[in-house]
Amino acid sequence: MFSIQQLKTRFGPYIVHKCCILRRYSILTKHDTIKVRRATLDDYDNVIAMRDPKELYGGYDPLPDTYKMIVESPTTVAYVATVNEKPEGVACASLIDDGKTVGMFGLRVSAKYHGCRLTRKLFNHIETVSHGTALQFVGCTYGTVSRKFASGFYIKCSDNVMSKKTDQYLTNSKKIADSLMFSKRNSTSAHVININHLKVLFSSYILCRHLFPGGRLLKYWLIYRIHPSNIPLIMNKRTRAVASCLHQPNNALITIGTYAYSFKGLVYNLDVYGNTDANFSEHLYLHLKEIVCLVEDKICFEIVIPDETPNKGIDEAFLLFGFERNNNSNQFRVDAWESSAK
Incomplete structure (x- = not known):
């Protein structure tokens, strides 16, 4: 029993x-008509109403803020699965890696039709329109990752191309403003980098070998190969990248932050590559300077780091700037799965 x-x-x-x-x-019946089509701006209300944004991602669901940008972007596309003409599921896709990979993200199905084939319909449709291009899906799971669930149910692949741990740190804009004023530091090692800096970095075999040992870079739920064509996709208007010690590959550190607004406040996704021992607090300082003026209330920092990265120095840096660790998030993992091109 x-x-x-x-x-x-x-x-x-x-x-x-x-x-x-x-x-x-x-329960779907044989009389229900299921279709998959391109999403439009007119679908916004139905798409957001599929799930309560207060419940998804702990209240930090970015889709209500980013949906319009996704639909209007020339590099991404959103699809809706409709039941009797009403949108009940959505999935987004982006063409990356010089057109060799389709990265899927933003998947959700309405609570009403959870487990009723809509997810499969969306993935099958994207697989069909990708015309043999490799398919990629990045998932955030709690506890033990189910390989069967991720690879079999979603994109029928067997390659786990990246696996990392993730943690959340919570604060508000007033605490950040106070901590920035109190610290009054001028970074001596870390500096904000732009597209041109990233081009130089990508061209350095030695640096890339240390920073991206798997030959890939995770940024806000998409996995990019280290290819020049991906740089404009990585460095969009909501992204800030910070680098330090690039002249010392063993000590080099790259942090890439992207923000979105949610029901609870600002959510800032920070992907970390390299050695965090010496300069992580300076990186964090530069990211905080960017976002302190963007929000008036709560802020959630979601940091994604390799398994071997020690948490102690990162915890100390966030504590220095008035954050509290969200201990409910310390069992979450980010896993990227990719199929081979047919």
Whole structure:
């Protein structure tokens, strides 16, 4: 016999009672018409209404803020899965790696139709329109990563191309402003870099070998190969990159931050590459200078780092600037899965 807690774990899409299990979602029938089409700006209300933004990602769901940019961008496309003409699922895709990879992100299905083939419909459609291009999906999972779930259910691939740990740190704009004023530091090692700096960095085999040993760079849920064509996609208007010690490959550090607004406040995704021992606090200082004027309330820093990176120095740097660690996030992992081109 299963306990009530085991039933809740085993039967996620169900409401569990002591006497019975009741399905709380709708069931698609043969009379329902399911289609997948390009998303438009007119779909915004239906797409956002699929799931309560207060519940997704702990209230830090970026899609209400980024949906318009995704739909209007020349490098990304969004698709909706409709049931009887009403959008009930959405997935986004971006063409990267000089046109050799389609990166999928932003997947969600309405609670009403959770587990009813809509996810499969979206992925099959993107797989079809990609015309044999390699497919990539980056997922954030809690606890042990299910290889079968990630590779089999989503994109039918067997290659796990990146795996990292992620943590969250919480604060507000007033604490950041106060800490920046108190620190009054001028960075001596770290500096903000632009597209031209990144081009030089990408051309250095020695630096890239140390910073990106897997030959790939994660930035806000897309995995980019170290290719010049990806640089304009990485360095968009909401991105700030900071570098230090590039003349010393063993000590070099690159941090790339991207922000979005959410129901709870600003969410800042920070991807970290290289040696964090000496200069991480200076990197953090430069990122905070960028965002302190962007928000008047809560801020969530979501940092993605390699497994071997020690947390102590990072925790100390965030504490220095008035952050509190969100201990509920320390079992989350980011995994990237990619299929081969057909």
